[in-house]
Amino acid sequence: MIQVEEKYSYDDVLLIPSYADFLPGEASVKTRLAGDIWLNAPIISAAMDTVTEYQMAIALALEGGAGVIHRNLSPEEQAQQVGRVKRYLNWIISSPVVVQKGQTVADVEKIMTDTGVTGLPVLDGTILCGIITNRDMRFCSDLSQKVEDVMTTNLILERGTPTVETARDKFDKHRIEKLPVVDNGGHLTGLITVSDMEKHKNFPMAAIDDSGSLVVGAAVSPNDYMQRIPLLKAKGCNFVVLDTAHGNSLSVMQAIEGIKKNFDILVVGGNVSDGDGARRLIDAGSDAIKVGVGPGSICTTRIVAGIGVPQLSAVYESAEVAQKFDIPVIADGGIKYSGDITKAIAAGASCIMVGNLFAGLKEAPGKEVIFEGRIFKQYRGMGSIGAIKEGSGDRYQMKKDDEPVPEGIEGRVPFKGELKPYLNQLVTGLQKGMGYCGCRTIEQLRSYKKFVKISSAGLRESHAHDVNITQEAPNYSRY
Ligand code: RVP
Secondary structure (H helix, E strand, O other), X not given: OOOOOOOOOHHHEEEOOOOOOOOHHHXXXXXXXXXXXXXXXXXXXXOOXXXXXXXXXXXXXXXXXXXXXXXXXXHXXXXXHHHHHHHHOOOOEOOOOOEEOOOEHHHHHHHHHHHOOOEEEEEEOOEEEEEXXXXXXXXXXXXOOEHHHHOEOOOOOEEOOOOHHHHHHHHHHXXXXXXXXXXOXXXXXXXEXXXXXXXXXXXXXXXXXXXXXXXXXXXXXXXXXXXXXXXXXXXXXXXXXXXXXXXXXXXXXHHHHHHXXXXXXXXXXXXXXXXHHHHHHHHHXXXXXXXXXXXXXXXXXXXXXXXXXXXXXXXXXXXXXXXXXXXXXEEEOOOOOHHHHHHHHHOOOOEEEEOHHHHOEOOOOOOEXXXXXXXXXXXXXXXXXXXXXXXXXXXXXXXXXXXXXXXXXXXXXXXXXXXXXXXXXXXXXXXXXXXXXXXXXXXXXXXXXXXEEOOHHHHHHHOOOOOOOOOOEOOEOOX
């Protein structure tokens, strides 16, 4: 008798509600992406050439998620994009413009005019001894005066390694413009400015790393990681994603081992669809596991190759294994609604990766197209003919000059406007789900796992039914 296991997709199940002693808005969606990288929204954008370049990565990280820059770009271009994300939110300027004790006010004026910087730390060698600003110079008529006679010496500063919170407290309390950072010996190690601080204030949910810059990742392959990673690291890339369609394969394991041996960088391995694949990626050294073989909206792998595992079961089984090693799981592909995010996390994922849901946003790199009077954006699989021609064939184990045998399609999705309000719909939908399940944190939801299987009648009942929708909702549509 043929043995066939029953596995489930998001649409096959619902979560059973439970008692909650809090409101959905109080649920925390903070989650660990990999290693010591934490996100304030459990959503990352796919490494696809119609989804994630620097604009998407900046917009998403400012709201708490993270982008993975695709690799249909030369190594230099990809690293440059990472650099743009990292530079967007400065935190500590490590080599600020300075003046030396003994220089004159005229010297300071010239430096300020030349550089456009209006507040300069004053050094005695490398030791910080004061700060001179426009305000100090305003009533100074003798330009030959020495800087130490005019500078402010009563300094507010940070010692050691400041955090955004400690720095923000000092700016708020003392109403200063610049905050110098020194080591224990009093040597200047950096400078924090009020304008960078304001950016941090305007984006309180931003996903930032220890250096205060936005979290960003980049895709690499087993064939190009040696070339790409040094450039990516030089720009401060936080993690790389070994971006393959068949992660449970020798070349991927060898690549993960190679990355771990040669570089100090976090690596997400994938994609796999069961516990065996997850275990092998963990043994090879992955810091997080990406799960999803065939669920993507533009993916035809299951049809072309006849393989795959319905995504909810794939996530659940991979997470059962990964949880034992405290390795986070990313549920990649097949997310259609915010409710699917709740289901993916309740099956054990720490965060989810989306392509389709973000491809229609203004920040996505896909071209805008007008069709029958409405605006759409181009969205294509990285295994589609168009994407393969631009370099992504090795994701599908194709060689450069092979006749393309695609595992994805090229299409369009409706234009959706800016990321911020759209992401808010997704995250609030997830928080609603957490409220219904009585789970205050992502960790609690990850071990919830109270699913019921539903029939096609159950699915029909779940969707809007027996009515014509007259006003479309921002978080619901039926294709
Ligand atoms: P979705 O969000 O359902 O559109 O899925 C996006 C995911 O689909 C990607 O993160 C990737 O894992 C997968 N993908 C990308 N291209 C293709 C393909 O051409 N088959 N699949």
